[in-house]
Amino acid sequence: xxxxxxxxxxxxxxxxxxxxxxxxxxxxxxxxxxxxxxxxxxxxxxxxxxxxxxxxxxxxxxxxxxxxxxxxxxxxxxxxxxxxxxxxxxxxxxxxxxxxxxxxxxxxxxxxxxxxxxxxxxxxxxxxxxxxxxxxxxxxxxxxxxxxxxxxxxxxxxxxxxxxxxxxxxxxxxxxxxxxxxxxxxxxxxxxxxxxxxxxxxxxxxxxxxxxxxxxxxxxxxxxxxxxxxxxxxxxxxxxxxxxxxxxxxxxxxxxxxxxxxxxxxxxxxxxxxxxxxxxxxxxxxxxxxxxxxxxxxxxxxxxxxxxxxxxxxxxxxxxxxxxxxxxxxxxxxxxxxxxxx
Numbered sequence: 001x002x003x004x005x006x007x008x009x010x011x012x013x014x015x016x017x018x019x020x021x022x023x024x025x026x027x028x029x030x031x032x033x034x035x036x037x038x039x040x041x042x043x044x045x046x047x048x049x050x051x052x053x054x055x056x057x058x059x060x061x062x063x064x065x066x067x068x069x070x071x072x073x074x075x076x077x078x079x080x081x082x083x084x085x086x087x088x089x090x091x092x093x094x095x096x097x098x099x100x101x102x103x104x105x106x107x108x109x110x111x112x113x114x115x116x117x118x119x120x121x122x123x124x125x126x127x128x129x130x131x132x133x134x135x136x137x138x139x140x141x142x143x144x145x146x147x148x149x150x151x152x153x154x155x156x157x158x159x160x161x162x163x164x165x166x167x168x169x170x171x172x173x174x175x176x177x178x179x180x181x182x183x184x185x186x187x188x189x190x191x192x193x194x195x196x197x198x199x200x201x202x203x204x205x206x207x208x209x210x211x212x213x214x215x216x217x218x219x220x221x222x223x224x225x226x227x228x229x230x231x232x233x234x235x236x237x238x239x240x241x242x243x244x245x246x247x248x249x250x251x252x253x254x255x256x257x258x259x260x261x262x263x264x265x266x267x268x269x270x271x272x273x274x275x276x277x278x279x280x281x282x283x284x285x286x287x288x289x290x291x292x293x294x295x296x297x298x299x300x301x302x303x304x305x306x307x308x309x310x311x312x313x314x315x316x317x318x319x320x321x322x323x324x325x326x327x328x329x330x331x332x333x334x335x336x337x338x339x340x341x342x
Contacts, residue, residue, distance in 0.1 A: 001028075001032070001034070001081045001082075001339065002033070002035075002036070002077060002078050002079060003025070003028055003033055003034070003035050003036070003081060003084060003338070004035075004036045004037075004038055004073075004074060004080045004083050004084070005021045005024075005025060005035065005036070005037050005038065005083075005084045005085075005086070006038045006039075006083065006084070006085045006087060006090070007021050007038075007039060007084075007085075007086040008039055008040055008041045008042060008087060008089075009039075009041065009042050009046055010041045011181045011183045014179045014180055014181050014252060015043075015046065015179070015208060016180065016253045017086045017087065018037075018039075018042065018050075019180065020086065020108070020151040020253050021084060021151075022049070022050060022053065023331050024084065024331055024334060024335065025037070025050075025053070025055050026053055026153075027332060027334075027335045028338070029055070031335060031339060034078070035055045035056070036055065036056040036057075036077055037056065038058050038060060038070060038073050038074075039057070039058075039059060039060060040060040040069075042059070043209070043210060045209045047059070056077075058076075060073065066090070066094065067093075068097075070094075071097070071098050071100075071101045074098065074101040075101055080101065080102040081103045081104065082103070082104050082106050083098065083101075083102040083104070083106070084106045084107075084108065085105060085106065085108065088109075091114040091115060092114070092115040092116050095107070095116060096117045099117065104119040104120070105118040105120070106119065106120040106122065106338065107120070107122070108123075109121065109122075110125045110128075110277065112136060114136065115135075115136045115137070116137050117138065118137060118138070118141055119138075119140075119141060119142060120142045120143075120144060120337070120338070121133065121137050121141050121142075121143055122144040122149055123144075123145055123146075124144075124145075124146065124147055124148075124149040124256070124330060125145075125147070125277065125280075126146070126147040126256075126284060126286055126325055126326075127147075127280065127281075128145045128146050128147075129146070130143050130145050142337070144334060147256065147259075147326045147330070148326075148333060149330045149333055150326050150328075151253075151330055151331045151334065152253075152256060152260055152326070153238070153331075154328070154331075155236055155237075155238035155239070156238045157260070157327065157328030157329055158238070158328075159238035159241070159261060160260055160261055160262075160323075160327070160328050162242065163261050163262065171202060171245070172200060172201055172245055172309070173201075173203070173204055173243060173244040173245050173246075174201055174204070174244060174246050174247065175204050175206070175244035175246070175248070175249070176190070176194070176204065176205045176206070176247075176248050177206045177207075177249040177254055178190075178207075178249045178268075178270065178293075179208070179254070179270065180209075180210075180252075181208055181211075182207060182208065182250070182270075183211075184270070184294075185212060186250070186268070186293050187205060187207055187211065187217070187249075188213045188216040188217055190248070190298075190301060191205055191217070191220055191230075192216075193298040193301055193302055194305065195220060195223070195224045195227060198302065198305065199227075201227075201309075202228075202229075203227065203228045203229070204229055204230075204231075204240060204243055205229065205230035205231070206231055207230065207231075207232050208232070208233065209233050211232065214230075214232060218230075237257060238257070238261070241257060241258060241261055241263055242261060244263060245264075246263065246265065246308075246309065247263045247264070247265040248267075248305065249265075250268060250269070250270045251267050251274050251277065251281075255267070255281070256326055258322065259286060259321075259322030259325060259326045260322065260323075260327070260328045262319040262320070262323040263322070264288075264308075264314075264315040264318035264322075265286075265287045265288070266287065266288040266289075266304065266305060266308040267288070267289055267290060268290050268291060268292065268293040268296065269289070269291070269292050269293060270294075275292070284321070285314075285317050285318060286318060286325070287318060288304070288308045288311075290304040290305070290308075291304070
């Protein structure tokens, strides 16, 4: 079987789309599937990561029509059984245009804000039941809805087992992560506020390869020795998160990674499309939504974090809800569904 994946990573959309697709690609590869990535915008380090895992990478010409360029590249491959599309900028019109070049189309989405011409739709949002997609997908579309299909790397299922055996109930340690790009430097800003105002809190900070203010993080580590540890390009995020007792940062694939490990989390929205998702997750008890990163003051942020940390009953509830909702085996379920082996 051959699978092609159309996705991108930019400072605006972050790296989450590519990373969850790479998780699916790795699982498919273990089952003998050949996977090719078709990307128009992608940092070099992600291209190298994709090829290092044995997948084919094809860079698209940004000057050409996206659908036309995609069709051309697909026709250069062996017959493509599934085209996986994980891209907020593509919709039913694009999918219809490329359909003749593939046997089937899988769309990964969580916005439910546009129509799709697809055979399978995957939305692994916690609590998703498909109501939002009425009128947006074909009646014949196979629906993979809910957190049971979250695409997480196998390390999280393994770390989850270890964490359940030996939970982190000691020192208060916050996992601080604002996504794989964070070009606006939210990490340094909010880490500074936490360190200055919450002396009892230790921070384990993760940033991506493109993070612009590593000098600032270095200064913070020197200013607050023993209370701030930061790492760039974390290889094993599951192990990194497992050292912590709570999480603070931006949503994305990390939302589900934290839930899988039973890590109570408080979030800031770094993009307007994250607000309704975070508000819905807060209502379901999965997290605390603190506000918009661009608009919140440091005082309001610290007040929100204090309330979050003081709510021991709420923290315990978040842990249990996350653990019960996400077991870390979603990528295996999706792969079996696509291969017809479920």
